[in-house]
Amino acid sequence: MPKPEALLAAMTLPEKLGQLTMTASSYAVTGPVIAGDSTEAIRAGTIGNLLNMVGADHVNEMQRIAVNESRLGIPLLIGLDVLHGHRTVFPIPLAEAGLFDPLLWERSARAAALEASADGLAMTFAPMLDVTRDPRWGRGAESPGEDPWVGECFAAAKVRGFQGEDLARPDAIAAVAKHYCAQGAVTAGRDYATVDVAERSVREVHFPPFAAAVRAGVAALMPAFTDLAGVPMTANARLLRGWLREEMGFDGVIISDYNAIGELLRHGVAADLAEAAALALNAGVDIDMMADAYRRGLPTALQRGLVTLAAIDAAVLRVLRLKERLGLFEAPYRRGATALPVTVHAAHQALAREIATRSLVLLTNRGAALPLAPALKRLAIIGPLGDSSIDMRGPWWGAAAEEGHTTVLAGLRAALPNAVIQHVAGVSVDGEDHEGIAAALALCDTAEAIVLCVGETAAMSGEAASRAYLGLPGRQAALCDAVISHVAGQGKPVIVVLFSGRALAVPELAARADALLAAWFPGSAAGHAIADVLLGRHAPTGRSTVTWPRTIGQVPIYYAQRSGGRPENPQDHYTSKYLDESNAPLFHFGHGLTYSHFEWSNLRVTPQLIGVADSVEVLVDIRNAGDRDGEETVFCFTHDPVASVARPALELRATAHLSLKAGATSTAKLRFPAASLSFPGLDLAPRFEAGDLWVLVGPSADQARLLKAWIRVSTPAGH
Ligand code: BGC
Numbered sequence: 001m002p003k004p005e006a007l008l009a010a011m012t013l014p015e016k017l018g019q020l021t022m023t024a025s026s027y028a029v030t031g032p033v034i035a036g037d038s039t040e041a042i043r044a045g046t047i048g049n050l051l052n053m054v055g056a057d058h059v060n061e062m063q064r065i066a067v068n069e070s071r072l073g074i075p076l077l078i079g080l081d082v083l084h085g086h087r088t089v090f091p092i093p094l095a096e097a098g099l100f101d102p103l104l105w106e107r108s109a110r111a112a113a114l115e116a117s118a119d120g121l122a123m124t125f126a127p128m129l130d131v132t133r134d135p136r137w138g139r140g141a142e143s144p145g146e147d148p149w150v151g152e153c154f155a156a157a158k159v160r161g162f163q164g165e166d167l168a169r170p171d172a173i174a175a176v177a178k179h180y181c182a183q184g185a186v187t188a189g190r191d192y193a194t195v196d197v198a199e200r201s202v203r204e205v206h207f208p209p210f211a212a213a214v215r216a217g218v219a220a221l222m223p224a225f226t227d228l229a230g231v232p233m234t235a236n237a238r239l240l241r242g243w244l245r246e247e248m249g250f251d252g253v254i255i256s257d258y259n260a261i262g263e264l265l266r267h268g269v270a271a272d273l274a275e276a277a278a279l280a281l282n283a284g285v286d287i288d289m290m291a292d293a294y295r296r297g298l299p300t301a302l303q304r305g306l307v308t309l310a311a312i313d314a315a316v317l318r319v320l321r322l323k324e325r326l327g328l329f330e331a332p333y334r335r336g337a338t339a340l341p342v343t344v345h346a347a348h349q350a351l352a353r354e355i356a357t358r359s360l361v362l363l364t365n366r367g368a369a370l371p372l373a374p375a376l377k378r379l380a381i382i383g384p385l386g387d388s389s390i391d392m393r394g395p396w397w398g399a400a401a402e403e404g405h406t407t408v409l410a411g412l413r414a415a416l417p418n419a420v421i422q423h424v425a426g427v428s429v430d431g432e433d434h435e436g437i438a439a440a441l442a443l444c445d446t447a448e449a450i451v452l453c454v455g456e457t458a459a460m461s462g463e464a465a466s467r468a469y470l471g472l473p474g475r476q477a478a479l480c481d482a483v484i485s486h487v488a489g490q491g492k493p494v495i496v497v498l499f500s501g502r503a504l505a506v507p508e509l510a511a512r513a514d515a516l517l518a519a520w521f522p523g524s525a526a527g528h529a530i531a532d533v534l535l536g537r538h539a540p541t542g543r544s545t546v547t548w549p550r551t552i553g554q555v556p557i558y559y560a561q562r563s564g565g566r567p568e569n570p571q572d573h574y575t576s577k578y579l580d581e582s583n584a585p586l587f588h589f590g591h592g593l594t595y596s597h598f599e600w601s602n603l604r605v606t607p608q609l610i611g612v613a614d615s616v617e618v619l620v621d622i623r624n625a626g627d628r629d630g631e632e633t634v635f636c637f638t639h640d641p642v643a644s645v646a647r648p649a650l651e652l653r654a655t656a657h658l659s660l661k662a663g664a665t666s667t668a669k670l671r672f673p674a675a676s677l678s679f680p681g682l683d684l685a686p687r688f689e690a691g692d693l694w695v696l697v698g699p700s701a702d703q704a705r706l707l708k709a710w711i712r713v714s715t716p717a718g719h
Contacts, residue, residue, distance in 0.1 A: 080398065095361075154209070186226060195228050234279075258289050382423070630662075634658060644682055693711060
C-alpha cells in the first residue's frame with residue numbers, strides 16, 4: 001500500500017483532523033492569534049501543519065517532535081508568505097509584473113525558494129493572483145495588476161520558480177495560488193468587503209490566472225476571504241469543487257485563508273463551528289488555517305451527518321500526498337540541512353538589483369530632465385522616504401530584516417562618492433507636521449538638483465490597507481508644492497521618486513515635477529536601482545500593469561472596459577463621461593518612458609484568415625529615433641467590434657521587448673494562439689466566433705498610439 005494510504009488506515013479521527021489543521025507559530029502573526037502553543041498537539045499528532053516559522057533550527061526542532069515523538073511520525077508541512085523574496089527582497093509583485101518578463105519573474109521566485117527552503121520551509125502562500133482594478137484596495141500591491149493575461153503568465157512563471165522541476169528537491173517549495181477568486185473586486189476597494197460581480201467577469205477576468213496556475217502544476221490553492229454574491233469562497237463548492245477539481249482536474253491541496261472557516265459564522269452562512277467546518281470541507285477545503293474549526297467542529301458535524309468520514313479521508317489523503325511529493329517522509333530535515341553559500345546570497349542581491357532597476361516606471365520626463373548630469377556635485381534628497389530602509393521592503397518581506405535595504409540616499413551616495421548628497425525629510429509620511437519644510441528648502445538652495453522622495457509607507461498597502469484617498473498622504477503635497485515653487489526658475493530639476501503599493505491620483509505632481517518616477521517598493525536593492533536609473537546608467541524599462549486614475553472618482557479604472565452604448569463624446573451631453581473630469585487616465589496601462597523615443601510603422605499580421613488551430617504572427621518595425629540606446633516594450637491587443645457578447649475595448653494577447661541602438665530600426669515579432677480569442681459565449685461556454693477583428697500594436701494601451709490591422713476569424717461552422 002502506498003505510504004499515504006497506509007498512514008490513513010492507521011489514523012484516529014483526531015490524528016486525521018490534525019493533518020487538516022495548520023496553526024501559527026509565533027513568528028509573524030497576520031491575524032488574530034488563536035491556536036496558542038502547538039508543541040503538545042504536534043506531539044499528540046493532532047496538529048500536522050504550521051505557518052509563520054522562520055529559521056532552520058526552529059523548523060527542524062518542531063519537525064523532530066512530529067517525526068520522533070508523535071505516534072505515526074508524520075512530518076509537518078511548514079509554510080510562510082514568501083511573496084516577493086525571503087531574505088533578499090525583490091520589488092513588490094505589482095512592480096515586478098511591469099517587467100513583462102516571465103524568465104525574470106521565474107528567477108526571483110527560484111531565488112526566494114532557495115532562501116526559504118534553506119530556512120526549512122516547504123510551502124509559500126504565493127503567488128497572489130487577484131486581478132486588481134481598484135487602487136483603493138491595498139492588496140493590489142501583492143498582485144500582478146489589472147490584466148488577466150498578465151496574471152496568467154505571471155502565475156505560470158511563479159509556480160515554475162517556486163516549485164522547480166520536482167517538488168521533492170530540497171530547494172523546491174510548494175506554491176499556493178491565492179486568493180481564489182475575484183477578491184480584487186471587493187466593493188469600494190475595501191479589504192474583506194463583499195464581492196458581487198457577474199459570473200462572466202469571474203470566468204473571463206478573475207479565473208484565468210488561477211487556471212494558469214493549475215495548468216502549471218501548482219501544489220495548492222487558497223480561497224479568498226471574501227464572498228462572491230453571497231457565497232463565501234471558503235464555502236463555495238461550485239467554484240472550488242466544480243471549477244477547480246472537476247473541470248480542471250486539480251487534485252492538489254486547498255488551504256483556507258487565516259481563520260476563514262471560523263469567519264463563515266460572521267458571513268452569516270453557518271450557525272456554529274460544526275456547520276462552518278462542514279461547509280468548508282464539503283466545498284473542498286482540505287486544510288483549516290488558524291480557525292481550529294476542523295478539530296473542534298468536524299467531530300460534531302460527523303455526528304450530525306453534515307459530513308462523511310470519506311470526505312475527511314479524501315482531504316487527509318491529499319495532504320499526505322503533498323507531503324510525499326515534497327519528499328518530507330523520505331527526508332524530513334532535508335530543507336534547511338545546509339546553509340546557502342554566501343555566493344548564492346550575493347547572486348540574489350545582484351538579481352534583486354537587476355529586477356528592481358527594470359521595474360522602475362518613468363511616468364514623466366519633461367525637457368529630458370532625466371538622466372541627471374553625471375558631473376553633479378551637490379544633490380538634495382528631500383522627503384520622508386529618502387532614507388527609510390524599512391519602507392523599501394514593501395508590505396510582505398518574508399524573513400528579511402528591517403534594516404539593510406538600500407535607500408535612495410545610500411544608493412546615490414554609493415553611486416556618486418565625490419558628490420555632496422544630503423537628506424532632509426521635511427515632513428513625515430502621514431503626520432500633520434510641517435515645521436521641517438523650511439530646512440528642506442534651505443537644503444534645496446545648496447543643491448544643483450533635487451530628488452523628492454514621497455509616497456506611501458510600506459504599511460499603507462498589503463492586507464487591511466485600503467485607502468479612501470489616493471493622493472499623497474499627510475503633508476507631502478504641501479512639501480512638494482513648497483519645493484517646486486521655491487526652486488522655480490532656478491534651472492534645478494526636481495525629480496520626484498514616488499513610492500507606493502498602488503497607482504496614486506497625483507495629477508498636480510505629474511504636471512509640475514520635472515520628472516516622475518514610480519518606484520513602487522523596490523526591495524533590498526531599492527537605492528542602487530533608483531540611482532542607476534536617475535543617473536542614466538540604466539535607461540528605464542518598467543511599464544505599469546495598472547491604469548493610473550486622475551482622481552478617485554474614476555475608480556475602478558482599467559483599459560479593458562467595454563464601450564457601452566454611449567461611449568464618451570465631448571460634443572454630446574448624453575454620453576458616458578463626467579461633468580467635472582475627463583475619462584482619460586493619468587497614465588495608461590503599459591505606460592513607461594525611457595531615455596529614448598521610438599517610431600512605429602509597418603504592422604503586418606499573418607495569416608489574414610485564421611482558424612482556431614492557427615498561431616497569429618504579428619510583425620512591426622520600430623525605429624529608435626532618440627540619441628540614446630533604449631528598449632521598447634511592445635503590446636499586442638485585439639478588439640472584436642461585433643460579437644455575440646460585447647467584447648472589451650482591448651484585450652492583451654502578447655508582449656515583446658526590443659533593444660535598439662540609437663538610430664537603429666528593427667522588427668518586433670509577436671505570436672499568439674488563435675484559440676486564445678475564444679470567450680465565454682451567451683451560455684458562458686467557451687466560444688470561438690467567426691468575424692473580423694482588429695489587431696492593435698503599440699507601446700501601451702493608449703488607443704491613440706496603436707497601429708491596427710484587420711484579421712478575419714473563420715470557424716468550420718462559419719459562426
Ligand atoms: C492573508 C493571506 C496569507 C495568510 C497567512 C492572511 O491574512 O490573507 O494572504 O497567506 O494570512 O499569513
